[in-house]
Amino acid sequence: MSTVFADDKAAYGGVRGDAPTRWIARHPLAALAIAVAVVFVLWLVLAPWPTGFEAVFGRKRLFISALFNGITLGGLYFLVATGFTLIFGLMRNVNLAHGSLYLFGGYMGYEATQWTGSWLLSYVVAFVCCAVVGIAMQFFIFRKMEGQDLRQTLVTLGLSIIFSDLMVWVWGGNAIQIDTPDWLSGPIPTPIVVALKSSGAPMFLYYPRVRLVIFAAAVVLGVGMWLALHRTRIGMMIRAGVDDRDMLSVLGFRVQLLFMAVFAFGAGLAGMAGIVGGTFQSLSLGEDSHFLLASLVVVIVGGMGSIPGAALGALIIGLSEQIGTVYFQNYSTVLSFLIMVIVLALRPQGLLGRR
Amino acid sequence: MALAQTTQEGPLGIGAAPRSGELAQWVSRHGPILLLGLFMVLFPIIANDFFVRQIAGWTMILGMIALSLMFLAGYGGMVSLAQMTVAGVAGYMIAVLGVSSLPKVSLFWPWWVAAPLAIVIAVAFGTLAGALSARTEGIYTIMITLALAASFFYLTLQNWPIFNGFNGFTTIPAPYFLGVNWGGPVPLYYLILFFAALSYAVVSYVSRTPFGLALQGARDNPRRMEAIGYNVTAHRIAAYAFAALIAAVGGILLVWQNNQISPFSVGVDVVINLLIIAVVGGLGHPIGPFIGALIYVILRTFALDALVAVGLDGRRFQTLIGLGFLVIVLFSPDGVVGLWRRFSARVRGNGGRNGL
Structure with a gap:
């Protein structure tokens, strides 16, 4: 019974920050395997590859760029999936219109960059537009x-159909790309050796600046959100609501206001992610279901309603x-599919999800 | 949302053989559906090929696949979006194993090998999907099955060795046996009618068997069913396998009807349209999916002209579908069948029984 007690203490923040240590103590073999894998990947990334290695893994440049693209794509997926997982965790609402909000935000951001010429301002525009739509959905429906x-889910489904058709009407079916601003465009050198020249001098990896900056922004946002959830009063209310929203409302908190705030924030995040997606890739018909699927898989793998889970899931799926x-x-989609199947079979609540 | 009412017909199922004294009672109880069956049998005499193939054929095929969704959602409480994908797996398999215009991929096995094998593979896939989602509760099912369905769509889109990527398969002929070319409009219509009627009858029958009743019990109160000693998860997985069988047959008929299959036959929008068909028709009765399919097919076929005729943009067909779906979900959660039940209850002033 003592382990159960320890679990409870950790879950309610009685002992702060020691959850990873206890996890390692309880699963020494798994922890060792993860450590070895991390060291191996670090070595793969940092060291120049020995000859013969490339026969198995292909050229190092290819591997490194796949790795970096995967991590930065994970950052994008994280932006989309956090809103989804927050809304689901608090309101038990599977928002199948989340992909539409992503695409809508991207289009609004595109319009904003066209009108104002400012890439940063477009994030504000996209956030506000999507937040307003989110508030309207929560308030009116x-x-x-x-x-x-189930009824809520079906309604979001109906809305997603209408939204996507209306967006095709306004913006057409062709792909739209949001231009990277000058101060972010172009590659920057990284201290990672990709290959050795015939003279023996190392060649370093150059990577698009915008992707690194956006990834850093996603990390900052994730950490900020974690802090907001765990260190502020509103965060406390949200966590309490996830656990038992009836109790929260009985205690006299204004649950409806909280719901609207969370819906607005989640929708706004999806909208901002739309601009990121429009800059990384492009915006077009069908991207809404692509990112809805990505959020679903990320949240299923990471665990419903958990923000660290969304981060882990996004990283895994992006990679x-x-x-x-x-x-x-x-077979690349089969890979994410297989990951989802394995997680569901072994841990139906997701990697970091709670029952 | 009340997903389903328990079926209100008597204990005597379609599958049970009535004795002579009960025959009159049986006929009167199933009168409307027998009349409908008679009408469907005679339909090709009064209608032209367009209505037989494009309206009635599509209605029954989509109705069958939606019926498998309705069985899971209505009787099992599990809204699975993977049923169209199960149908798609069967359709793809009949193209891969059987005959198509792609000798590089297709194996050109005869239909009586390819069709059963395609059904077996699709049922295995559907059962696996069920096993994955049956352990989780309620709303998670939608998420998991939607993720499965979308994964399959992207797989078919990017995989060339087996699924021939973007292009899919074309010129997949319906079989030729008993001296009949089953690809012709009227023979294919009767083939589809046979399987649609069969699946309707089997679903009505199964819903009243001990298995079907246990499944409905598990829908209403899984914990109590566990406590009585039922294995709820096993019942749910078995339900998925049964529903997959119906969807797989529907998928093969769909390919024979369409003569082609491509990723866009199993796309996310198609998967969602199937849910719309089932919900609009009503998840409370096996006739619901067919009604939903009829409405959908009629809209799909004529909405463009109708929208243009009233001065609107014909391309906004999807908005029309979405709005109609929203109205049904918001105002009649049990679909058209529910509307009809309430209407007939008001007319007769009794408890909402109807003969269907």
Whole structure:
């Protein structure tokens, strides 16, 4: 019984920060395997590859760029999936219109860059536009069918169909790309050796500046969100609501306001992610279902309603997609699919999810 | 949302053989559906090939696949979005194993080998999908099955060795046996009618067997069913396998009807449209999916002209579908069948029984 007690203490923040240590103590072999894998990957990244290695893994440049693309794509997936997982965790609402919000934010950001010429301002525009749509959805529809999970989901489905058709109407079916601003465009050198020249001098990896900056922003945002959830009063209310929203409302907190705030924030994040996606890739018809699927898989793998889970899931899925595209061209989606199946079979609540 | 009412017909199922004294009672109880069956049998006499193939054929095929969704959602409480994908797996397999215009990929096995094998593979896939989602509760099912369905769509899109990528397969002929070319409009119509009626009858029958009743019990109160000693997860997985069988047959018929299959036959929008068909028709009765399919097919075929005729943009068809779906979800959660039940209850002033 003592382990159960320790679990409870950790879950309610009684002992702060020692959860990883205890996890390692309880699963020494798994921890060792993870440590070895991390060291191996670090070595793969940092050291110049010995000859013969390239026969197995292909050229190092290919591997490194797949790795970097995967991690930065994970950052993008994280931006989309956190809103999804927050909304689900608090309101039990599977928002199948989340992909539409992503695409809508991207298009609004595109319009904003066209009008104002400012890439940064477009984030504000996209956030506000999507947040307003989110508030409207919560206020006019979901507030009236609280607790009816399936009906809410069906409504989001209907909305997603209407939204995507209307967006095709306005912006057409062609792909739209948001231009990277000058101060972010172009590659920057990284201290990672890709190959050795015939003279023996090392060649370093050059990587698009914008992707690194956006990844850093996603990390900052993730850490900020974790802090907000765990160190502020609103965060406390959200966590309490995830655990038991009836109790929260009985205690006199204004749950409806909280719901609207979370819906607005989650929708706004999806909108900002739309600009990131429009800069990294492009915006077009079908991207909404692509990013809805990505959020679903990320959240299923990471664990429903958990922000660290969304981060881990996004990293895993981003990496598996990019590495899969390089090494198993015809089967790269099968890789993420297999990861999802394995996680579901072993841990149906997701890697970091709670029952 | 009340997903389903328990079926209100008597204990005597379609599959049970009535004795002579009960025959009149049986006929009167199933009168409407027998009349409908008779009408469907005679339909090719009064209708032209367009209505037989494009309207009735599509209605029954989509109805069958939606019926497998309705079985899971209505009786099992599991809204699976993977049923169209199960149908798609069967359709792809009949193209890969059987005959198509792609000798590099297709194996050109005869239909009586390819079709059963395709069904077996699709049922295995559907059962696996069920096993994955049956352990989780309620709303998670939608997420997991939607993720499975979308994964399959992207797989078919990017995989060339087996699924022939973007292009898919074309010129997949319906079989030729008993001296009949089953690809012709009327023979194919009767083939589809046979399987649609069969699956309707089997679903109505199964819903009243001990298995079907246990499944409905597990929908209403899984913990109590566990406590009585039922293995709820096993019942759910078995339900997925049964539903996959219906969807797989529907998928093969779909390919024979369409003569081609491509990733866009199993796309996310198609998967979602199938859910819309089932929900609009009603998840409370096996006739619901067919009604939903009829509405959908009629809209799909004529909405463009109708929208243009009233001065709107014909391309906004999807918005129309979405709005109609929203109206149904918001105002009649049990679909058209529910509307009809309430209407007939008001007319007769009784408890909402109807003969369907």
